Amino acid sequence: MAGEFSRTSRIGDQLQKELASLIQFEVKDPRLGLVTVNEVRVAKDLGYADIYYTVLGKDDQPEVLAENQAALDSAKGFLRRRLAQEVKLRVMPHLRFHYDQSVVNGSRMSALIDEAIRDDETKNGNEDE
Known part of the structure; x- marks a missing residue:
């Protein structure tokens, strides 16, 4: 059971x-909106951590992003520095933030699928008459 997840995924x-907690409660930058941390990928050597985030309701505003x-x-x-205080690691990875496009892409794909279903229903409805 313990070997199911790698050390880097647990970290x-x-x-x-x-x-997520630090960004919400301790970062006091007025430019920062409602940020959700979706995923953190840590390199095997713990040299860096890629943080993927989204901003609630601001996906279509490039200037806000x-x-x-x-x-x-x-x-x-x-x-x-705060992570190093909270998480006991010998080496704290350097942080790299990336906006996560997957949520936007997923909602766009869902809208396209819904549109295709409506088109099919419309075509099938016209053929029955």
């Missing part, structure tokens, strides 16, 4: 929990 999960990216980038040092 990533722990970092994700801590980062850029402000959030800048706010997170400016808070990297603070977040890394």
Whole structure:
């Protein structure tokens, strides 16, 4: 059972929990919106951690996304230092923030599927008459 998850994935999960809390409660940057940390991928050598995030309700506003990216980038040092205090690791990875497009892509795909279903229903309804 213990071997099911790699060490880096367990560390990533722990970092994700801590980062979500730190960003929500301790980062006081006014540029920062409602950020959700979706995933943290940690390199095998713990040299860096890629943090994938989304911003609630602001997926279609590039200027807001850029402000959030800048706010997170400016808070990297603070977040890394606080993570080192909370998570006991010999080496704390460098943080790299990336906006997670998967949520936007998923909703776009869902809308396309819904549209295709409506089109099929319309075509099938016209053929029955």
